[in-house]
Amino acid sequence: EPEVTQTPSHQVTQMGQEVILRCVPISNHLYFYWYRQILGQKVEFLVSFYNNEISEKSEIFDDQFSVERPDGSNFTLKIRSTKLEDSAMYFCASSTQGQAYEQYFGPGTRLTVT
Amino acid sequence: SQKIEQNSEALNIQEGKTATLTCNYTNYSPAYLQWYRQDPGRGPVFLLLIRENEKEKRKERLKVTFDTTLKQSLFHITASQPADSATYLCALVPPGYSTLTFGKGTMLLVSP
Structure with missing residues (x-):
């Protein structure tokens, strides 16, 4: 069964460094998303991407964040200058239709900022 | 919000x-409501x-x-099993919006 994959599974970085989190969505899906979950908190929407552009973004997704689909398979989230409060689990998700429909989540990347 | x-x-x-498990929401009624397991x-x-x-919907x-x-x-969840133990999340898209909002979830523990 097709699944969303994410790399790395765990990333440790120092405050102020740039990180890139990678995702490979399910191949025939058209909508891509990033969410984050701080330990013990709820899953929070960051950004949605459709037709090679951002379609929605939350207040969390400020100028320090960017997304890219560099080729036909990868979908990346870049954090330019990490802060301690960026430490969280980051989930990539994809769907055939928009956010109101079922989404398939990846296993997540645990980002630890020290 | x-x-x-x-x-x-x-x-x-x-x-x-x-x-x-219960999911309550305030303000607007969503067009769709989803349940996830984590x-x-x-x-x-x-x-x-x-x-x-x-x-009602069944699966x-x-x-x-x-x-x-x-x-x-x-x-x-009827005829619950220990393998059903997990956190269950409610999520919705409010009308007029297109972003999915999650609840914090309820942890379910099924003991043998």
Whole structure:
């Protein structure tokens, strides 16, 4: 069964460094998303991407964040200058239709900022 | 803004019983409401979606109801098994928006 994959599974970085989190969505899906979950908190929407552009973004997704689909398979989230409060689990998700429909989540990347 | 409330306390039940989890929301009624399962350290897994014009949806041992008057959805697992132990998340897209909002989830513990 097709699944969303994410790399790395765990990333440790120092405050102020740039990180890139990678995702490979399910191949025939058209909508891509990033969410984050701080330990013990709820899953929070960051950004949605459709037709090679951002379609929605939350207040969390400020100028320090960017997304890219560099080729036909990868979908990346870049954090330019990490802060301690960026430490969280980051989930990539994809769907055939928009956010109101079922989404398939990846296993997540645990980002630890020290 | 839309607020979603799920029982913060864990629900402990015995194997074979029916588990019922509650999702309440404020403000606008969503066009769709979704339920996901999340295991520790893993991504959410989609379970069921119910539309505002549907009262009930079933899938195997799972049943979801949607009461737009009460602004509430109930999620039932019948004949529960220890493997059903997980956190269950309610999520919705408010009308006029296109972003999915999650509740904090309710942890279900099924003991043998």
